[in-house]
Amino acid sequence: MKAVAPGTVIFHRHRGYGVIVHVNLLTGWISARFGNESRTLDLNLSSDEVQHADGEPILFRRMPPDRMPHARLMAMVRELHKAGYQKLYLYSWPKPSGLHWRWHLFTGKRDWMQRPWREGWYGSGAEYNNNPVMGWGDSPGATTDELIHALAKFDPQGLAQALGKDEDHTAWFADVCDLLLPGYMYSLDMQRATAGGLRDMPAVPVVPVRAGLPHYSGPSISWPPGWAGLWTRTHAMPTRRINLTGEPELR
Incomplete structure (x- = not known):
């Protein structure tokens, strides 16, 4: 699985290509900016079918992880x-x-x-x-x-x-x-x-x-x-x- 971090180029079936600006790996939520839009869109890696730029799916575990280590x-x-x-x-x-x-x-x-x-x-x-x-x-x-x-x-x-x-x-x-x-x-x-x-x-x-x-x-x-x-x-x-x-x- 490729790294998921701010700056990663992604593809969303409704928005097209975009760039991740924030990642919360504990919850699986990311913020991404698409095209010329000035506002970011919040997406969930478990349910919003986000892909890498080459089409590889970004999969995230659905079980809620520990909120502290x-x-x-x-x-x-x-x-x-x-x-x-x-x-x-x-x-x-x-x-x-x-x-x-x-x-x-x-x-x-x-x-x-x-x-x-x-x-x-x-x-x-x-x-x-x-x-x-x-x-x-x-x-x-x-x-x-x-x-x-x-x-x-x-x-x-x-x-x-x-x-x-x-x-x-x-x-x-x-x-x-x-x-x-x-x-x-x-x-x-x-x-x-x-x-x-x-x-x-x-x-x-x-x-x-x-x-x-x-x-x-x-x-x-x-x-x-x-x-x-x-x-x-x-x-x-x-x-x-x-x-x-x-x-x-x-x-």
Whole structure:
């Protein structure tokens, strides 16, 4: 199948030849401009019989795909844990708007408070909507094994940092995957403190990754190892005291 991207010349049986100006590979909708028309026309690749310029049909899967990649990432991390890459951690949290969820795969020492400083790979559900790939040379809809091989080829040094044992986290992660996959993902976003303070143990948010799925109604999942007590203190790294006098401080 040929690539479908902005700038691709297409043929439509009612409009003739045109050029794609926008593609949403998650939903299968494109915007195209035909002839001298100043406005674009929205077309669905599943039902509007769009063709390449040489007459080859452009086919798009009719099943609604995952609207965010987190469940696919969870399946990949579980397989890497089985292969000995247990120092690989998946953190996910919502954007301020609440419409999309970000994700961060990080390696090395497990320290949730220092996660932003850990090496790894980032992504956003908002970007995934228009380009449903993780960003390390994978293809849209790649299987778990294909995702693993693409990541190992893209950044072998980075993935090597995940080699090692973390049996507590691996066991927790396997249990969570058994409960949630393939339709749901977890978010490690902690509730903000209110006037009454933080609760001792708020619930772990669970979110469907596919449109049309009901709200999660299964067993509650626990927080990952290493999160005990994080709800009762400030969730920020301590900063060094600034010395404006220029005089050395006694310790």
